[in-house]
Amino acid sequence: MRVLAINDISCVGKCSLTVSLPVISACGITCDVLPTALLSTHTGGFEGYSFLDLTGEFSKILRQWKTLGLRFDCIYSGYLGSIEQIDWVAQIKKEFLTENGVFVVDPVMGDGGKLYKGFNADYVTKMRALCQQADYILPNLTEACYLADIPYPTTDTKTLLSALKTLCPRPIVTGVMENNTISVCYLDENGVEKRYSSQNVAGFFHGAGDVFSSAFVGAILKGKTEETAIRLATDFTTASIRRSANEVEDKRYGLNFEAEIFEFLKKLNA
Numbered sequence: 001m002r003v004l005a006i007n008d009i010s011c012v013g014k015c016s017l018t019v020s021l022p023v024i025s026a027c028g029i030t031c032d033v034l035p036t037a038l039l040s041t042h043t044g045g046f047e048g049y050s051f052l053d054l055t056g057e058f059s060k061i062l063r064q065w066k067t068l069g070l071r072f073d074c075i076y077s078g079y080l081g082s083i084e085q086i087d088w089v090a091q092i093k094k095e096f097l098t099e100n101g102v103f104v105v106d107p108v109m110g111d112g113g114k115l116y117k118g119f120n121a122d123y124v125t126k127m128r129a130l131c132q133q134a135d136y137i138l139p140n141l142t143e144a145c146y147l148a149d150i151p152y153p154t155t156d157t158k159t160l161l162s163a164l165k166t167l168c169p170r171p172i173v174t175g176v177m178e179n180n181t182i183s184v185c186y187l188d189e190n191g192v193e194k195r196y197s198s199q200n201v202a203g204f205f206h207g208a209g210d211v212f213s214s215a216f217v218g219a220i221l222k223g224k225t226e227e228t229a230i231r232l233a234t235d236f237t238t239a240s241i242r243r244s245a246n247e248v249e250d251k252r253y254g255l256n257f258e259a260e261i262f263e264f265l266k267k268l269n270a
Contacts, residue, residue, distance in 0.1 A: 001030045001221050002071070006089055007078035009035045010042040013208035014254025016079055020214040026261055027218030027268060032072070034061065034092070037081050043117075044206045045252040052138065053081055058088050062095075065144045071098045076217050077079040077130075078210065079108040081118070086126045093133060102220060104170075105134040110142045111175075112154040131167045136220070139164075139215050140175040157185045158193045165191075170226060174212060184212075184230050195264075196230050198238045207243050207254040212237040219268060 003024055007016040017033050026032040040050040075090045075097050107127045109119045124146050131137045131147060145152040148164050157176060164171035165187060176183040176195075176220035183197040212233045219229035240257040248256055 001073050003031050003074045004072040005076050006034045008037040010039045013042040015042050015210050019210040023214035024218050069178050074102040076104040078106045083126045103134045104136045106138045107143050122191050134168045136170045137168045138172050144173045150210050161187050201241050201245050
C-alpha cells in the first residue's frame, strides 16, 4: 500500500505532514509526500513565521515520478495554498492514482465560521470541484457550510450532509458541537445520518484535524469500514487531545499523539 499525502510542512508545531507521515507510516503503509509549502511554524498563534510556496517544484517532482512509474493506492490532500494547487491535485489524481485507488480530500480552508487568511469565494468554488472527484471529504463544520453554501453555524446536519453528498458520495463532517459533546457526522449506506460523539475538551488544539484525517486514511487502507475508521480515528484524536490538555503547557506546539499511537494501532490491528 502506498499513500501520497499532499500538504504543507510546518517545521515547528505538529500538523499537516508532520502528523500524516508518522501516523500513516505507523499503520504499516508507505506514506510518500508532496509538500505544498514550507513554513517555519504553523500559522495558528505564532508570529513572524516564514512561508515558502512550493508550487514551482511540482512539475519537477512529478516529472521524475513519471519516469519511476509511480502509482498510489490513495491520494490524500490537505492544505493547498492556492487555486493553482487545487488544479495540480486534480491532475495528480488523474495521472498517479491506481484504478481502484481512494481519493481523500480534507478541504482545509477555514474554521470558526470564517475562511483562513488568503482564501476567498473563488477558492471555495474550486474546492467544490475538487471534492466532486473525491471518494471521501473530511471538512470541519465551517468548511462543510462553505462547500454546501449553507449559513454557519447550522444544527441541521442532515441537510448539510445531504447537500455535501451531491459533491461527494461519502462526506464526513468533523467538529460538530452540541452541548458538551463534539461529534463526527456522516451518512450510512442507506442515507441515514449517523454521529460518533465524545465529550468536548475546552480549548483549541492545533493539528487535531490532521490527526483525525491521517488516522482515518490509515484505517480505510487497512480495510476497515467507514464507520469503524471514523470510530478509530475519533478515539485516537480524543485521547491525544485529553493527554495534551493535561500534559502540554503550550498548546501551539500540537498534540502529543505519539503517546497514544500504540493504543490506536492495537485497536486498528485487532
